[in-house]
Amino acid sequence: xxxxYLIELMTYSWQLVSEPVDLIVPVPLHxxxxxxxxxxxxxxxxxGLANRLSVAFADPLxxxxxxxxxxxxxxxxxxxNVRAAFNLKRGQQEAICGKIVLVVDDVVATGSTIEExxxxxxQKGAKQVWGLxxxxx
Numbered sequence: 001x002x003x004x005y006l007i008e009l010m011t012y013s014w015q016l017v018s019e020p021v022d023l024i025v026p027v028p029l030h031x032x033x034x035x036x037x038x039x040x041x042x043x044x045x046x047x048g049l050a051n052r053l054s055v056a057f058a059d060p061l062x063x064x065x066x067x068x069x070x071x072x073x074x075x076x077x078x079x080x081n082v083r084a085a086f087n088l089k090r091g092q093q094e095a096i097c098g099k100i101v102l103v104v105d106d107v108v109a110t111g112s113t114i115e116e117x118x119x120x121x122x123q124k125g126a127k128q129v130w131g132l133x134x135x136x137x
Contacts (some may be wrong), residue, residue, distance in 0.1 A: 006134050007048035010104070014053065014132055021130065022099040023058050024050040027117055028086065030063040045134065046104035055102075060092035061117060082116045088124045097125035102132055109137040 026046035034040060043059065050057035065085040088096070103117050111131070118129035 003044050003048060007045060007052060010045060010049050010132060010134055011052040014049070014102070017130075019130060020100065021053075021055055021102040023056050023096065024053070024102045024104060025058055025060060025096075025117075025121070027103060027105040027113055028059070028061045028063040030066045032066055033063075042105045045106060049102075049104060049132075058092070058095050060089055060095050061086050061120065062089050082113050086117055086120050088120060093124050096121055098127050100128045100130070101126045102130045105131070105133045107135045107137050108133040 024046050026040060026042035029037070029040045029042075047057050049055075063085055064087045067082055067085050101121050103114050103121070105114055108114060108131070114131035114133070118126075118131065121129050
């Protein structure tokens with residue numbers, strides 16, 4: 001399966017960085033996008049990576065605002081598109097408080113999506129937030 005290969009590449013890449021993390025978190029999809037696809041590709045990668053690295057997996061974020069696809073938007077439009085698009089799910093603050101978190105997504109162009117997820121996680125108590133993607137657009 002392609003996901004297994006991509007997870008292996010991400011595992012190898014993260015081991016090169018060799019920074020310890022407490023928690024691996026996927027970038028969430030909006031529920032309407034999840035309904036279209038039937039899965040969240042970032043979650044598949046994050047779960048596999050967490051398993052390979054023997055690190056806890058959590059899904060504390062929710063995409064509360066339906067956004068336009070980032071592909072094709074200018075850098076400034078990408079930032080405003082995802083601004084305030086994510087929130088922490090109820091009861092999840094304890095899961096991230098004081099933790100070093102690795103946010104996983106499939107593709108990055110400007111980093112706006114991961115930056116917004118990191119902003120929310122830090123605001124809600126994460127000690128440090130890293131990002132890891134499989135490809136750059």
